[in-house]
Amino acid sequence: MTLPQTVRINEIFDETRTVRTFVLDAEVQKAEPGQFVMLWLPGVDEKPISIAHPAPLTLTVARVGPFSTALHECKVGDRVGWRGPYGRGFSLRKDRPALLVAGGYGAAPLYFLATYAIECSVPTTVALGARRADDLIYVDRFRSLGIELILATDDGSVGHKGYVTDAILQFLTSNPQCSNLQPALYACGPELMLVALHRLCREHGIPGQLSVERYMKCGFGICGQCALDGYLVCQDGPVFDVGQLDGLSDFGRTRRSATGRRLPIQQPVTGNQR
Amino acid sequence: MAADLTTTLCGVRLPNPTILSSGILGLSHEIMVRVAQAGAGGVTTKSCSLKPRAGYPNPTILDWGPGLINAVGLSNPGIEVMVEEIQAAREQLAPLGVPVIASIFADTIYDFGTVARFISEAEPDLIEVNISCPNINSHYLQMFAADPYVAAQVTRRVKRNTDVPVLVKLSPNVTDIVEIAQAVVEAGADGITAINTLGPGLILDIETCRPVLYHETGGVSGPAIHPIAVRCVRDICRAVDVPVVAVGGVTSGRDVVEMILVGATAVGIGSAVHYRGIEVFREVCEEVREYMERHGYGRVEEFRGKAMR
Numbered sequence: 001m002t003l004p005q006t007v008r009i010n011e012i013f014d015e016t017r018t019v020r021t022f023v024l025d026a027e028v029q030k031a032e033p034g035q036f037v038m039l040w041l042p043g044v045d046e047k048p049i050s051i052a053h054p055a056p057l058t059l060t061v062a063r064v065g066p067f068s069t070a071l072h073e074c075k076v077g078d079r080v081g082w083r084g085p086y087g088r089g090f091s092l093r094k095d096r097p098a099l100l101v102a103g104g105y106g107a108a109p110l111y112f113l114a115t116y117a118i119e120c121s122v123p124t125t126v127a128l129g130a131r132r133a134d135d136l137i138y139v140d141r142f143r144s145l146g147i148e149l150i151l152a153t154d155d156g157s158v159g160h161k162g163y164v165t166d167a168i169l170q171f172l173t174s175n176p177q178c179s180n181l182q183p184a185l186y187a188c189g190p191e192l193m194l195v196a197l198h199r200l201c202r203e204h205g206i207p208g209q210l211s212v213e214r215y216m217k218c219g220f221g222i223c224g225q226c227a228l229d230g231y232l233v234c235q236d237g238p239v240f241d242v243g244q245l246d247g248l249s250d251f252g253r254t255r256r257s258a259t260g261r262r263l264p265i266q267q268p269v270t271g272n273q274r
Numbered sequence: 275m276a277a278d279l280t281t282t283l284c285g286v287r288l289p290n291p292t293i294l295s296s297g298i299l300g301l302s303h304e305i306m307v308r309v310a311q312a313g314a315g316g317v318t319t320k321s322c323s324l325k326p327r328a329g330y331p332n333p334t335i336l337d338w339g340p341g342l343i344n345a346v347g348l349s350n351p352g353i354e355v356m357v358e359e360i361q362a363a364r365e366q367l368a369p370l371g372v373p374v375i376a377s378i379f380a381d382t383i384y385d386f387g388t389v390a391r392f393i394s395e396a397e398p399d400l401i402e403v404n405i406s407c408p409n410i411n412s413h414y415l416q417m418f419a420a421d422p423y424v425a426a427q428v429t430r431r432v433k434r435n436t437d438v439p440v441l442v443k444l445s446p447n448v449t450d451i452v453e454i455a456q457a458v459v460e461a462g463a464d465g466i467t468a469i470n471t472l473g474p475g476l477i478l479d480i481e482t483c484r485p486v487l488y489h490e491t492g493g494v495s496g497p498a499i500h501p502i503a504v505r506c507v508r509d510i511c512r513a514v515d516v517p518v519v520a521v522g523g524v525t526s527g528r529d530v531v532e533m534i535l536v537g538a539t540a541v542g543i544g545s546a547v548h549y550r551g552i553e554v555f556r557e558v559c560e561e562v563r564e565y566m567e568r569h570g571y572g573r574v575e576e577f578r579g580k581a582m583r
Contacts, residue, residue, distance in 0.1 A: 221552075222548045261351040
């Protein structure tokens with residue numbers, strides 16, 4: 001049975017002007033980094049949200065549409081529903097160093113992966129990209145794990161000026177360790193960043209896993225709404241190996257709205273465009 | 275000799291009697307191809323209307339244990355997109371010998387004919403007319419399935435607008451499903467699909483005292499409704515001479531056999547995709563084959579309707 005369980009919000013943190021973290025009075029058993037829960041606001045909507053931390057269940061959500069705006073209006077003590085965990089998460093390779101790459105709020109599920117990588121003693125580097133310094137999230141949390149951080153901002157207000165993909169290309173070519181043993185790459189963020197990382201992984205022979213976002217209804221593989229070519233993002237993903245994404249016509253190009261029409265990809269997936 | 279599962283439905287050959295039911299996965303040709311590769315004998319598209327519909331906000335589909343409950347609200351990308359999807363699906367499924375059934379609905383009797391005419395351009399193997407979705411606020415759709423006179427008018431309108439064989443999908447939420455079945459057959463239906471979801475039902479979150487579905491009520495499917503579906507199919511098969519596609523909580527080979535024993539020609543599988551995954555089609559066919567071999571049946575016809583004799 002997977003009816004949503006409604007629980008109280010125990011804590012709320014502001015991450016940036018538009019991103020907030022919600023700690024729920026719930027624990028997700030057997031969650032894998034990269035998996036998601038369906039988060040329900042009664043009377044509003046229900047959306048897939050990646051798990052930032054499983055116990056207590058912690059979710060980091062950017063304000064992008066009506067659902068996330070309503071969530072941001074919630075106060076500590078309000079009740080929200082959740083069901084899950086769903087989907088295929090990241091599968092950590094223990095034979096290679098880990099390079100985690102996040103764009104914007106994609107940092108949240110990678111924080112869950114980073115805590116697991118450190119538990120497994122896998123050497124881990126995290127690259128975080130955002131528009132400007134105050135859009136970066138989770139920097140202190142990653143630092144407190146003792147992880148090496150690469151930062152990139154579009155305006156150069158902190159770290160590398162430009163895309164995070166350029167910053168990691170520099171890291172890969174300048175780091176002598178990387179020429180001996182290529183790291184495995186794990187990424188979550190805007191789809192156009194994932195497309196660039198897909199290309200980078202294929203060109204440099206780096207094993208990569210990318211977390212893809214799509215509008216969802218059921219979350220458990222029967223409605224077909226989240227189809228990415230022949231894959232169901234809710235079940236076959238959201239995390240895909242780069243090889244699975246080779247030659248797909250939807251990846252980086254189109255996503256489905258609530259009607260099921262294909263729309264061009266330019267912005268975060270809210271599903272509210274009809 | 276291995277048991278032969280091939281079945282003929284309204285003149286269309288199916289490699290086996292299992293069909294992907296409407297509303298499950300049938301939104302894009304890529305996924306329909308995957309379902310066919312997983313062993314389905316036929317695939318039905320998500321119900322399509324003239325214009326795109328967003329349906330209801332989530333939650334729209336939930337697993338409540340003994341079954342699913344859904345109020346998707348007939349979301350679909352509209353007829354132009356579905357025509358393209360059906361054409362692409364047809365092209366890729368033809369080599370597998372798996373037919374495509376186009377499910378259609380409309381708000382008015384007149385528009386049922388228009389949708390049928392448009393969708394026929396995609397040359398689906400069969401058209402399934404959905405007159406029985408329980409989740410629409412307007413009284414239209416419930417009325418279509420609940421009134422034998424209206425159900426017959428819809429059927430006639432569709433038949434007048436297409437040469438493709440027509441199945442009419444009936445609702446169990448009526449006093450006498452047989453009366454409706456007889457009316458649509460008299461009006462020219464080539465076959466019947468039964469049953470659509472039961473209800474609508476209502477499930478609450480008892481902490482917040484709110485319905486769990488956005489739309490509050492939703493159609494109930496899955497194992498919970500299977501015995502009701504078997505009874506409806508038996509009653510319909512007794513009363514009419516057209517083929518029946520039996521749908522309702524079929525999750526195993528025994529459920530398929532049960533439907534065939536009461537006279538079904540083919541059997542829809544929907545919610546079981548959740549319980550057993552997309553591979554359910556191949557697995558269920560294997561279970562039917564085992565049953566046939568145990569009973570010495572070479573072909574499905576040898577036990578079709580055996581419970582009715």
